[in-house]
Amino acid sequence: MKPFYITTTLPYVNAPLHMGHALEFIRADTIARYKKSIGFDVFFNTGTDEHGIKIYEKAREAGLNVQDFVDSGFETFKKQLEIFGISSDAHFIRTTDKKHEMGAQEFWKIVYNNGYIYKKNYEAKYCVGCESEKTDSELNDDGFCPDHLGVELQKIEEENYFFKYSEFGEKLLEFYEKNSSFIIPDFRFNEIKNFVSSGLQDFSISRKVEKMPWGIPVPGDDTQVMYVWFDALTNYINTLGWGSTSSLDKGRTEEGLGLFEKYWVNGTPTQYCGKDNTRFQGAMWQAMLMAASVPNSYQIVVNGFITGDAGIKMSKTLGNVVDPRTIVEDYNTDALRYFLLREISNFEDSPFTIERFKDAYNSGLANGLGNLTSRILTLSEKYLDDHIELSENLISQELSDYLGKFEIKHAMDFIWDKIQDLDKKIQESEPFKVVKVDEQKGKELISEMVLELYNISEMLKSFLPETSQKIQELIKQNKKPEHPLFLRKE
Numbered sequence: 001m002k003p004f005y006i007t008t009t010l011p012y013v014n015a016p017l018h019m020g021h022a023l024e025f026i027r028a029d030t031i032a033r034y035k036k037s038i039g040f041d042v043f044f045n046t047g048t049d050e051h052g053i054k055i056y057e058k059a060r061e062a063g064l065n066v067q068d069f070v071d072s073g074f075e076t077f078k079k080q081l082e083i084f085g086i087s088s089d090a091h092f093i094r095t096t097d098k099k100h101e102m103g104a105q106e107f108w109k110i111v112y113n114n115g116y117i118y119k120k121n122y123e124a125k126y127c128v129g130c131e132s133e134k135t136d137s138e139l140n141d142d143g144f145c146p147d148h149l150g151v152e153l154q155k156i157e158e159e160n161y162f163f164k165y166s167e168f169g170e171k172l173l174e175f176y177e178k179n180s181s182f183i184i185p186d187f188r189f190n191e192i193k194n195f196v197s198s199g200l201q202d203f204s205i206s207r208k209v210e211k212m213p214w215g216i217p218v219p220g221d222d223t224q225v226m227y228v229w230f231d232a233l234t235n236y237i238n239t240l241g242w243g244s245t246s247s248l249d250k251g252r253t254e255e256g257l258g259l260f261e262k263y264w265v266n267g268t269p270t271q272y273c274g275k276d277n278t279r280f281q282g283a284m285w286q287a288m289l290m291a292a293s294v295p296n297s298y299q300i301v302v303n304g305f306i307t308g309d310a311g312i313k314m315s316k317t318l319g320n321v322v323d324p325r326t327i328v329e330d331y332n333t334d335a336l337r338y339f340l341l342r343e344i345s346n347f348e349d350s351p352f353t354i355e356r357f358k359d360a361y362n363s364g365l366a367n368g369l370g371n372l373t374s375r376i377l378t379l380s381e382k383y384l385d386d387h388i389e390l391s392e393n394l395i396s397q398e399l400s401d402y403l404g405k406f407e408i409k410h411a412m413d414f415i416w417d418k419i420q421d422l423d424k425k426i427q428e429s430e431p432f433k434v435v436k437v438d439e440q441k442g443k444e445l446i447s448e449m450v451l452e453l454y455n456i457s458e459m460l461k462s463f464l465p466e467t468s469q470k471i472q473e474l475i476k477q478n479k480k481p482e483h484p485l486f487l488r489k490e
Helices: 019-037 053-061 066-083 098-113 165-178 186-197 228-233 254-265 275-291 324-330 333-343 354-383 397-404 408-429 431-437 439-459 465-477
Strands: 003-007 041-048 091-094 117-127 132-134 154-163 206-208 221-226 270-274 299-303
Touching: 003 019, 003 254, 019 041, 019 270, 019 299, 019 324, 019 333, 019 408, 041 066, 041 254, 053 066, 066 091, 066 324, 091 098, 098 117, 098 228, 098 275, 154 206, 154 221, 154 275, 165 186, 165 275, 186 275, 221 228, 228 275, 270 275, 275 299, 324 333, 333 354, 333 408, 333 465, 354 408, 354 431, 354 439, 354 465, 397 408, 408 431, 408 439, 431 439, 439 465
Parallel strands: 003 041, 003 270, 041 091, 270 299
Antiparallel strands: 117 132, 117 154, 206 221
């Protein structure tokens, strides 16, 4: 069993997850399930980012102790992952975990000892929404961050530690040259290459405790805490036990050493993220790994934004989100998964509106898969007495090719082509008429359709796991659904 490692980014716990988060988590879960289904030993990492000024200020606004605030946020996070249908064997890490704190501090020490951290006074403009510094060229004409319009930038003036990002431009470009599919899609990879080619600037990786006390202490300096991004990015290796003890060569637990070597060093560590995260994952984190002498990530997969009515990115900061929990309450988990996996572009921005969701639900699920299942199993229950021999089928090469390129929408379209073909076969062959004229031929035709439906349910396992299981149980029991799998919505 080949090891496969996949991770999401870690969302902040200052508010419930929005539709963009749901897209990232559900897509990563789909890939993890698929890899497992074809024999990979999968480590699926996710979790929560719980440090930084954004968290600190939200806790103060709520009148809560910060630790109590993030504890509550983490419980909400876990419940939402259940609502999204995320696999129960996903691994969780919190940036307030002791294991993560130890790993982040060990990482800092190594980078510092390797000569890539120094201290200086500086001034900068800081977007709380992004938790990152902004240059004037990154702001719009009104002086706002384009992703957080109307949110006033903070001005930082203090002495902090800096990471020598500027020393990694050529090293990153060499790495990109040797790894031609490092970032998917290609146009995002080109953006990163252009960004790095234009020159990298050293960036601050700490904050003064007196101004922002909620963070991981900087080793050897109790007046500073780590900048949230520098701390949080290390979770991807800390979750595998990296740096859990004071020595990286000796003294680590056998389990921790094994997980890191197995999934990161010998595996293919793959990162899902949104396009606003590409620089952090594709350049900053890779430079940090180089500075710590840790192998680089294998691949970064970048989603576009889910936009609202006006084409503006959905964001908790802007308050223009559609709560995915409401969608699940009104429909169900697989209805949400269906829309995000089939109706959202593989890598470009895509709109989400309730009207668009309802149209897709009715056409693809209620009138599509749900109606097809009911028609075939009604015929099967009525006319078939013998048990149909079922077996798990190998995933088709075409479907595997799509998933290998993370083109999940195309994979879903491929499955729905099969659904439409089977529906067309019913209309043209009319088995309900044939069985009355030629019973044997009619039964053979119905049996073929049951097997084709079963094959479709096999293909759906990674995408719509609950629906796949329901269809297979009904087939094995030779029963038509008592209630529609997907009730049409008016």
